[in-house]
Each structure stands twice: as C-alpha cells, then as structure tokens.
Amino acid sequence: MIQGLYEAHLPVSDMDASVAFYKALGLEVYDKTPRVTFxxxxxxxxxxxLWKSDHVSTPYHPSIRHIAFYVSLEDLQCSQKWLHDNGFEVRDAFGVAAKDQPLVLKNNNNYHAAIYFYDTDGNSLELISPLKLDDKMTVNYExxxxxxxWLKLNS
Incomplete structure (x- = not known):
C-alpha cells in the first residue's frame, strides 16, 4: 500500500533565504503563500x-527537524565536492569528520551511505543511498x- 514518502515539513525563520537554499539543492518551488512554501x-x-515559524530554535532531535534525501550511490560519491562547490558545508556526524564523509551506517542487516549538512535554520539534512538492504551476507563494517x-572492503 505505502509506496514512499509524499511530504515532509520544516520550520524556517527567513522564507526567502530558505527557499533560495533549497532551490540551490535542486528543488523546485510549486506553491508559495505568506506562511508556507512547497x-x-x-x-x-x-x-x-517550509513553514514560516518562530519555533525554529526547537532543539534538534533526529525525530524532528531532519530530512534524508535519497540519492544514487554514484551521486553520493560526488556529493562532498558538489555540496562544497554549491556553498553547503558538510557537518561532522556519528563520529565521522565532515571532510571524511560520506559515512556508512548500519541498522540491523541494512547498510546505508550518507553525508550530513544543515539548512539556513539548522535543520539537519542528509543525502543517503542504500548499500545493502536486508542482506544476510557477511559484510565488513565497523x-x-x-x-x-566500505567500498574497498566490500567490493
């Protein structure tokens, strides 16, 4: 029945700056009102x-103020340079320095590669690509x- 995520929402303090930020990521505006831009x-x-809000200072927690954008593995491998070239600053995450990302995450038998950065209001953004899903094969991971x-050890 469920085939994907249709929408996510984030609070922003400056709509124009936020819209410019997300357009620079390649997103396309299709509706804009004084309170919300889609x-x-x-x-x-x-x-x-994106919702104009006074609540953008709500402390970050992974359950709120976070969006992970799916990208191909090929694009993820180029993401560090692409983000830098477009003025986005990668941040440290899960004990991996920004300069060393993308990193690999393990959840049960699922492995994903990801890179992390913030938007203009400190909302956590992630570019993510699956590496192995529900795979019972032995992989090298730490x-x-x-x-x-990961790629050197699991190719």
Whole structure:
C-alpha cells in the first residue's frame, strides 16, 4: 500500500533565504503563500513544505527537524565536492569528520551511505543511498566507517 514518502515539513525563520537554499539543492518551488512554501523533491512524488515559524530554535532531535534525501550511490560519491562547490558545508556526524564523509551506517542487516549538512535554520539534512538492504551476507563494517573504506572492503 505505502509506496514512499509524499511530504515532509520544516520550520524556517527567513522564507526567502530558505527557499533560495533549497532551490540551490535542486528543488523546485510549486506553491508559495505568506506562511508556507512547497517545493518538489521529486515532481508529483515527494515534496517539502517550509513553514514560516518562530519555533525554529526547537532543539534538534533526529525525530524532528531532519530530512534524508535519497540519492544514487554514484551521486553520493560526488556529493562532498558538489555540496562544497554549491556553498553547503558538510557537518561532522556519528563520529565521522565532515571532510571524511560520506559515512556508512548500519541498522540491523541494512547498510546505508550518507553525508550530513544543515539548512539556513539548522535543520539537519542528509543525502543517503542504500548499500545493502536486508542482506544476510557477511559484510565488513565497523562504527565510524567511511564510504571509501566500505567500498574497498566490500567490493
């Protein structure tokens, strides 16, 4: 029945600056009102709602103020340079320094590669690509592993 995530929402303090930020990430504005702007992540499939709010200083927690954008593994491997070239600053995450990302995360038998950064209001953003899903095969993994190390050990 469920086939994907259709929308996510984030609080923002400066709508114009936030819209410019997300447009620079490649999202397309399709509706804008004084209180909310909607951008397509993938046209017709997923969208992001940016809400003008006084509550942007709510402390970060992974259950709120976080969005992970799916990207291909090929794009993720180029993401460090792409983010830098477009003025986005990668942040340290899960014990892996910004300069060493993308990193690899393990959840049960699922492995993902990801890179982390913030938007203009400190909302946590992630570019993520699955490496192995529900795989019972033995893989080489350790905490704080970088994608380059993963690829060398698991190719």
């Amino acid at each position: 951008l397509w992540i993938e046209k017709g499939k997923s969208q992001l709602g 905490d704080k592993m970088t994608l380059s190390c």
